[in-house]
Amino acid sequence: MDIVYRLFYEEESILEKKLWRYLSVTLAVLLMMGVLSACATSPQTTGSSNKNKSKGSNQAADKAGSKTIHIMGPETGNPHIHFKDREKYSSWKEFQKLFKEKGLNPKFEVVANDQYQTTLQTRMASATDMPDFLNVTGLGDDTILNFVDKGTILPVNQIIDEHSDGTAKQFFAEGGKGARSNALNAAENGNVYWISQIQATTYDGKPGSTNQVISVRKDWLDKLNLEVPKTADDFYHMLKAFREKDANGNGQQDEVLAFNPAAWNNGIAQWFGLVNEISCFVIEDGKAVSPWYQPGIKDYFKYLNKLAKEGLMDTSTIGGGDPLDQVIAENKAGAIFDYCMQTWQEPGTGDPDAAYLPIGPLKATDAAEPILAIEPPYLSYNRWAFTKECKDLDVAGTLLDILCSDKYMELTQWGIEGETYEVKDGEKKLLPIALNASWEQAAKEGKEIGDLIWANGSIFPKRRFVPMENEISIVPEYKAEFQRNIIDYHPTTPLGKENYFPVPTQEQVQRRLELNTDLGTQSSQLATQLILGQISMDDWDSHIQSLKDLGLDEILKIDQTLLDRYKKNVKD
Numbered sequence: 328m329d330i331v332y333r334l335f336y337e338e339e340s341i342l343e344k345k346l347w348r349y350l351s352v353t354l355a356v357l358l359m360m361g362v363l364s365a366c367a368t369s370p371q372t373t374g375s376s377n378k379n380k381s382k383g384s385n386q387a388a389d390k391a392g393s394k395t396i397h398i399m400g401p402e403t404g405n406p407h408i409h410f411k412d413r414e415k416y417s418s419w420k421e422f423q424k425l426f427k428e429k430g431l432n433p434k435f436e437v438v439a440n441d442q443y444q445t446t447l448q449t450r451m452a453s454a455t456d457m458p459d460f461l462n463v464t465g466l467g468d469d470t471i472l473n474f475v476d477k478g479t480i481l482p483v484n485q486i487i488d489e490h491s492d493g494t495a496k497q498f499f500a501e502g503g504k505g506a507r508s509n510a511l512n513a514a515e516n517g518n519v520y521w522i523s524q525i526q527a528t529t530y531d532g533k534p535g536s537t538n539q540v541i542s543v544r545k546d547w548l549d550k551l552n553l554e555v556p557k558t559a560d561d562f563y564h565m566l567k568a569f570r571e572k573d574a575n576g577n578g579q580q581d582e583v584l585a586f587n588p589a590a591w592n593n594g595i596a597q598w599f600g601l602v603n604e605i606s607c608f609v610i611e612d613g614k615a616v617s618p619w620y621q622p623g624i625k626d627y628f629k630y631l632n633k634l635a636k637e638g639l640m641d642t643s644t645i646g647g648g649d650p651l652d653q654v655i656a657e658n659k660a661g662a663i664f665d666y667c668m669q670t671w672q673e674p675g676t677g678d679p680d681a682a683y684l685p686i687g688p689l690k691a692t693d694a695a696e697p698i699l700a701i702e703p704p705y706l707s708y709n710r711w712a713f714t715k716e717c718k719d720l721d722v723a724g725t726l727l728d729i730l731c732s733d734k735y736m737e738l739t740q741w742g743i744e745g746e747t748y749e750v751k752d753g754e755k756k757l758l759p760i761a762l763n764a765s766w767e768q769a770a771k772e773g774k775e776i777g778d779l780i781w782a783n784g785s786i787f788p789k790r791r792f793v794p795m796e797n798e799i800s801i802v803p804e805y806k807a808e809f810q811r812n813i814i815d816y817h818p819t820t821p822l823g824k825e826n827y828f829p830v831p832t833q834e835q836v837q838r839r840l841e842l843n844t845d846l847g848t849q850s851s852q853l854a855t856q857l858i859l860g861q862i863s864m865d866d867w868d869s870h871i872q873s874l875k876d877l878g879l880d881e882i883l884k885i886d887q888t889l890l891d892r893y894k895k896n897v898k899d
Contacts (some may be wrong), residue, residue, distance in 0.1 A: 341896075363429075372402070379529060393427075394430060394431040395432045396433075396434070396722055398461065400438075400443075400461060400662075400711075400785045401439070401561065401785045402440060404787070405779055407766040407769070408766075412439070416768070416775055417774065418777045422735070424474070426729065429729060431726065435781070435786065437786065444464075447461070447466065454715075457479075457714045457715075460723070460726060461712065462709070462711055463712045464709045464710045469840060472514075474519050479714060481713075483519045483520060483712070483713065484517075484521055485514075487499060489720070489740050490721050490723060492728050493728075495728050496728075497731075503771075506729065507680070507897055508707035510829065510897045511707050512830060514832075515829075520712060522711050522727070523709055524709045524790075526708075527791065528704045529794050533706055535814055539588070539665060540592065540665075540688070540809075541562075541564075541687055541689075542669075542686065543555075544681065544683060545684035545805065546678075546682045547574040548565070553828060556689060558689050559689050559691035560607070566582070566610060566797040569641055574603060580638075583639060583660065584639060584663075585641050585660035588640070588855075591607075594601050594700070594763055595630070595686060599626055600692070600697060601698065602820045607820055607886075608821075608827075608886070609891060610818070610820065610827075611819065614887070614890075615890055622692075624862060626694060631858045632857065635788050641660075653718040658677055663683060667685040667806065667810055668806045670800045670802055670803075670806075672723075698818050700822055701822060702823070703822075709784065736792065738776055738777040738778040738790075739787075739791070740791050740793065742776035742777060746758070747776050761774070761775060761776050828893055831889060839885060843882070846877040846878055
């Protein structure tokens with residue numbers, strides 16, 4: 328699967344996953360506001376209905392002293408907070424002031440999330456009805472680079488250099504908050520064709536990573552007077568005790584480990600020192616590697632095969648998806664794989680006493696040290712670009728200056744002091760009204776941070792420079808304690824390795840696309856068959872050769888090239 332598509336739809340940041348658990352996709356296209364205009368020089372009549380929408384961006388100011396800019400993005404569907412209702416929120420009203428001060432009059436076209444990619448592809452391919460500025464995350468690397476070659480997408484760096492008042496230029500300059508993002512977004516020719524969301528997490532003022540791990544039922548441990556597992560062998564015996572002693576109390580021996588072992592990012596693979604993608608790397612080593620080549624790989628499959636044969640692992644969850652949720656909903660999942668500070672799985676069990684305790688990384692073999700799968704402290708993800716319909720590049724530069732301003736970042740992340748956050752001892756802290764559980768109340772009162780008001784970061788990019796202390800403060804102490812204790816753990820492997828890769832070349836994109844489908848399928852099939860004992864470990868060399876024949880070594884070589892370019896261009 329294409330790198331960017333995968334990143335957008337499958338490998339969003341952990342904090343984003345936290346939000347998406349509560350989100351439902353909106354099923355109707357919102358009223359497209361205003362006319363298709365923009366960045367313009369030739370006067371035309373403007374209006375607020377779809378029938379008045381122009382096909383280009385040749386429209387002059389529709390108000391004295393202001394110029395219109397047509398912006399398009401998906402409505403991602405928070406159950407309570409919708410972009411169409413933005414006018415009632417104080418954060419939006421303050422945001423509007425930024426546009427007014429800069430003489431911009433934005434016109435928004437918001438498309439239902441499930442229709443957005445088709446709309447995006449159609450508009451861009453036909454070069455008709457294109458907005459000036461839009462979310463292009465759903466375009467794969469191959470597609471977006473083709474549009475770059477055709478001149479459909481404009482170089483952002485040139486806009487910044489020639490049309491910024493200095494705000495965007497400073498933001499993306501070396502030492503600025505967006506410098507790393509700009510370096511990651513740079514094509515091989517040095518140009519940058521899109522801007523990204525940025526998330527930078529700190530703890531105690533230093534970069535702070537969050538992580539995904541195995542979590543176990545704390546309430547079952549307490550009920551059965553069991554110790555927290557310290558090794559993979561301890562974990563095995565814990566699962567046996569859960570099952571034999573009927574930890575869920577339903578009279579059946581149905582307590583299991585519920586996770587997807589066919590995916591490398593599963594927690595237990597990391598106990599055996601394995602990276603979390605078929606081609607990934609250990610951050611501290613900086614070398615592209617495949618789990619199939621790592622020392623702990625055979626021990627990993629032997630361990631999972633034992634769990635499967637003894638019924639301690641639900642094999643229906645191989646492949647992920649609904650079966651995982653079903654096992655949790657039936658209150659059978661004694662262990663799961665998820666974000667270490669998650670709080671959304673417990674209610675799904677139906678057990679009011681349910682509590683998932685994060686554990687690990689557990690020692691599993693002498694062959695390798697356990698690896699921790701982390702979300703890096705700095706993330707650059709999702710994409711927004713300017714199209715060739717934006718004729719007035721001063722307007723484009725002005726929009727970038729707004730989106731890189733301190734005020735915009737404050738509204739996005741914190742909202743309004745006294746409404747959504749407070750300052751104590753010189754530090755900002757979100758108020759309860761701005762937390763997940765208060766979305767419905769926030770909508771009623773018109774109090775919410777910008778993130779959610781602009782469609783959970785789909786209309787405009789997020790700028791999150793977040794002290795982890797905020798999130799730690801709202802989770803149970805046993806989850807908070809785990810995160811505090813694990814924050815400096817090494818070695819680590821990244822969730823979303825694209826945050827260490829610059830934009831690949833067209834040739835690299837195409838070759839990865841050619842190789843990935845068959846290679847990924849073969850890797851998953853081999854892993855599943857080995858776990859279930861359907862094929863023999865004695866044929867190991869043959870299994871590895873089948874992967875090599877499909878291009879495993881070539882994928883590693885491409886990724887190493889990208890990783891080397893990252894190390895050259897980005898100063899952490």
